[in-house]
Amino acid sequence: MLQKKQHPTSNSAHAQKKGAQLNGFLTKEGDASGVHQLASLLVELDSCDEASQILCADTLYQMDRVEEAHKILLVALSRNPQSSPILARLVLLQLKKGFLYDSNQLLKKVIKIGDTSCLLPIMDIFKDEDRKLMQTHCHSRAISILKNKQGESYIKGAVAYLSFAIIAAGGYAEDSLLTRARCYGHLGQKKTAIFDFNAILKEDPGNAQALSGRGFIYLALNQQKEAVQDLISALRTDAGVVIPAILSLKPEAQVLITEWLLEYCRRALTDLPKEQTLKDLIVIGGSLIKIKKEDSRCHILYTDILMADGKCEEALAHLQKAFGQTVTDESANARLTMLQLKRRTIPRAAHTLSVLAQKDHRDLGFLLRLLEPKQRQSLSQASAQEGNALMKTQQYEKALGYYSLAILTSNSHPRYLRQRAACLMQLKEYGKALQDMDQVIQKHESNSLKTRVEDHCSKGHLLLLTSEEEAAVQQYIEALQLGQSLALRSITNGPGRETLAKAFHRIAQHHLERHHYAGAWKTTAYGLLIDKDDTELKKLKTRIKREDSGCSVH
Template sequence: LREAPVTAGKGQAESSLRPKSLSPASGAGQTPRSGWWWFLSGEGLLLLAGAGSSSLPPRASHPPQPPRESPSPSPGLTSETGQCPCLFKVPQCPPVLPDAALLEGSLPLLPRTEASESLLVRARCYGLLGQKKTAVFDFNSVLRARPGNVQALCGRALVYLALDQLQDAVDDVISALRLDPGTVVPEIRSLRPEARVPLTQGLHSRCRALLSQTLDMGVSLGDEDTQGLLAVGQALTRIDATQPSWHLLLVDTLLVLGSYEEASAPLQEALCSTRPPEAARARRGLLQLKKGAVPAAVQDLQCLAEADAQDLRFLLQLLAASERHSVAQAAAQEASTLLDTGHPRRALGYCSLAVLAGGGRTCHLRLRAACLAELREVDRALQDLDHVIREGAGDGDLARRAEDFSSRGRLLLSLGDEEGAKGAFAQALELSPALEQSRLWAQPGQAPRASMFLRLGQCCLEEQRYGEAPTGPQSGLLVNPHHGRLRRLKARTQRETASGCRLL
């Protein structure tokens, strides 16, 4: 089942694998023990009879019968002839390959160890014949007798992979890696890419999920999980040392375990490329923070804030509350400096880092909303402002709340949502009339705002929304107390609201 080059033809393979006692050149007086000898070569499974055996060994009265199935290789994992799975780089099975059932009768007569080895051979034979479920039956039999049999775990995992049972395959590979990674890694490396890639990605995803779950629940890793995570991380780096994600998995495992010094070595492997990924730089920042270098740590951590916020949250969970506070404070300060000097694009990463490290505080959300507004990312800016407004509903700082509504109104106006903008400006005027008047006169100006509120009041009357109708003229007169049309609209609104009917 392993990757093996073809080194000889069929006749040569049989000759080289035949015991000397069965070779024509051997002496006639040399008599091997009777029975059936099984050999697995790069060309397939060969059955050789011991001397004195002129026929198949007798079957036991009730031998263990594995379930029968017709060969049915998985789509996409079969050879061109459709006879055996194409998960492994092995030559086509030769015509002399016997049916695995030839071994069944002799199994009850063998000692336990030899029976397990024979079951392994038979399971591999079933796998080559495409009878994958029957192969699993034999692998299960071996594992019931010898739970730590690494070859059986690997074999069953590869058959599960051919059956599209990826999670079961991952379970078996992790169990095997805990026992003997030196045997398992060559097995995985010998697989074809269409089998190796999903298996390694499945191992990576399983370990990532376990690490995230551990941090989310606030619990420590058990000994078995720790052993499995370390074994998988080290194995993946040996399977493909050019993949940064495999090195970062080992780094994160060591970080969760608190082994910061040990995490430096695999991290350097991920950073060795000319353009190291943001994830690797962020982990370098975390290690710098553990050494007390806050500015350098913030510079590395912020590069991941916009690229992968979920991964950054994972790293921030590894920090103490005081460390997160220091990160948020330093990031917000750097963002403010960059905004003041006209670099909103560079400031955005620091703004997002401050939001994540600070737990979504309103001051950090306001800062990011201002940055996003300068970058014309209006939808994201509105999301931050809406969150700020909801959080500050009971805040006694009316001037700050009025400023939030005013900012929201300007953003809505830039999207062409004039009605939404009118409502936001009206709420700002209600909370802080004097302050909001000065803001509205400055931007976008007294006349445009007065005209906007005039249209709002007229629209409310036309649609008979008498409860909202007074808002337009009242807010407009706060902006421009001498606006004649607004004063007439206010009087008309009062009459229609009092009578409950519309005057034509």
């Protein structure tokens, strides 16, 4: 013993090592009395050894000798007032004795020091009821701060209390993790917030609060796909929890969520969705009309979802409730027409739907897929007939809507595409007319020779009107190659042989200037087929022969 007193430093290190070993034995084996005797011996060897004093206090606590443990910790604290392990133990003992003020003051010191790791080894020693006491107190303290205080510093303080509560719970405390994740979100620590939400979802994948909370973080990060997936999963689990959470967000966040969910639903409805998808869409649509009840798009979407699910009567009832008995909104009126199609005549339905056809093809395309094949066919025929009648009276704008409806209901039948192209030509919308004629020519396999020739001539005429003469000339050459007499008859009707011959002359001359003699010769030859008396083309033909006398081009 005398020799050990001569070497206190060595003895202290030895005692700390032994203390750590005994502490591990205490938590594993639970032999508090035996460990206490050894810990007391270590304190006798070195009364300044903090680890031995803490170990002694822990064994006294486990033997329910709380007052003795308290005295030892106070002595140890007097030597080291900034010791987090001592402070944390005193917090629990004060809580156990009911001294809330004292425990709060001690907790504040631990938080100020910033060492939360000191709690981890203590949790293996504290009894379950005391751990629960500490968890509840720390969580309640955090909630009180968040309710009564504002500002970043107070949120950070609440985070510290919540961290203690989570540690006291053994690493998982749903309410504390949720609250801490939201605090991290407010502090801008988004990845840390996601980490807490993930911890909850690992234990409870269907937790609506964690799913929606993580979805809001993804929203702030502008990660649309992830945000939408989480919010849909949350709504599917418990819409009653998620909707109020969305309504509590800032208006701009609510708008963005609405737009993203609308976009998702519209995309899902592009093809008639499967049963499970429809169930999800009904939940989402029903939620959207609660989130943005003044937004007509949400009501129209919900109507579409019900229609896609075959709930037509329910869809009709919702539509009339949302818009009234007299529906003035064009999109809503189109749906009303679809729902009442069996009660209305086809021409009357065509009149309503033609207005929407001219404005929103995607929207109407979805509605038309809900019709039976015979209804679609009747609707396309009636629409085309009305379009033709309006063309005769030069009501081209109205005719355009009917032709568009005929195209949509017939899966882009070439006949209706030609009619719309002619209508667009009258409206001087040559670019759109060309798009229709391109579709027509792509479907030429089953058409007659006369039809194919006329289509190439029609496209050529449109190209002339857009000043694309070279491309126009190529279309007319193709028409002449298919059937010369048929092409000449079509050219005579428009734009006329003389006018077209001049265009051929300009293109042939352009080829010659670039020394493209074969192209110049071919264009001149076909130009003379159109107008054999055109003097300019004849002169050009002679010039080509002269300039390219060394080449055989004819």
